[in-house]
Amino acid sequence: DVKVTQSSRxxxxxxxxxxFLECVQDMDHENMFWYRQDPGLGLRLIYFSYDxxxxxxxxxxxxxxxxxxxxxxxxxxxxxxxxxxxxxYLCASSRRPRASPDYTFGSGTxxxxx
Amino acid sequence: xAKTTQPPSMDCAEGRAANLPCNHSTISGNxxxxxxxxxxxxxxxxxxxxxxxxxxxxxxxxxxTEDRKxxxxxxxxxxxxxxxxxxxxARVTGNQFYFGTGTSLTVIP
Numbered sequence: 001d002v003k004v005t006q007s008s009r010x011x012x013x014x015x016x017x018x019x020f021l022e023c024v025q026d027m028d029h030e031n032m033f034w035y036r037q038d039p040g041l042g043l044r045l046i047y048f049s050y051d052x053x054x055x056x057x058x059x060x061x062x063x064x065x066x067x068x069x070x071x072x073x074x075x076x077x078x079x080x081x082x083x084x085x086x087x088x089y090l091c092a093s094s095r096r097p098r099a100s101p102d103y104t105f106g107s108g109t110x111x112x113x114x
Numbered sequence: 115x116a117k118t119t120q121p122p123s124m125d126c127a128e129g130r131a132a133n134l135p136c137n138h139s140t141i142s143g144n145x146x147x148x149x150x151x152x153x154x155x156x157x158x159x160x161x162x163x164x165x166x167x168x169x170x171x172x173x174x175x176x177x178x179t180e181d182r183k184x185x186x187x188x189x190x191x192x193x194x195x196x197x198x199x200x201x202x203x204a205r206v207t208g209n210q211f212y213f214g215t216g217t218s219l220t221v222i223p
Contacts, residue, residue, distance in 0.1 A: 042201075042215035092157070103150070104157075105158050106157050108155070
């Protein structure tokens with residue numbers, strides 16, 4: 001089975017801290033994604049990547065950046081954490097092509113910024 | 115890209131069929147309909163997808179209307195473990211999925 005592993009299940013950080021959320025997948029998937037999930041808003045796409053060193057903005061990239069130095073790892077970076085970034089963060093990966101249904105999600109990281 | 119509309123919540127009695135509707139009136143000819151579900155505190159899980167024809171797998175059935183403007187996900191014998199948020203997606207731009215707010219299904223004992 002494809003596994004997408006997010007490094008932390010729960011995280012508490014202080015306002016202004018630089019925060020790294022790590023995601024690793026073990027099935028050689030080309031595509032990786034970061035979403036955040038908030039009550040009443042569903043899942044919103046932050047950034048995605050189709051290949052190493054490539055990145056594309058999703059719907060809500062402001063306040064975030066990403067890094068994909070290796071195919072299996074996709075990092076989400078909060079340069080200066082703020083309280084409005086308190087949320088559940090979900091990483092996903094998939095193969096190409098575009099009709100492939102094999103989006104596999106990690107279990108999520110619940111980030112609280114205080 | 116097609117927008118989808120789902121009811122925010124539904125209840126279903128345990129053992130009965132759960133029928134979850136989705137409207138996607140602006141779907142284009144090459145856009146698939148996908149269904150995912152998210153059980154509390156977990157990441158979304160793929161259920162089923164289809165283009166034109168009805169589809170069935172071990173988890174569910176997907177009924178797509180002939181004009182493709184709507185679809186229904188059917189869980190034939192709902193169990194308590196089917197309580198989850200169900201997402202219908204008919205919008206694929208490149209490789210990324212865009213999720214809406216889904217339908218919160220509660221299976222009642």
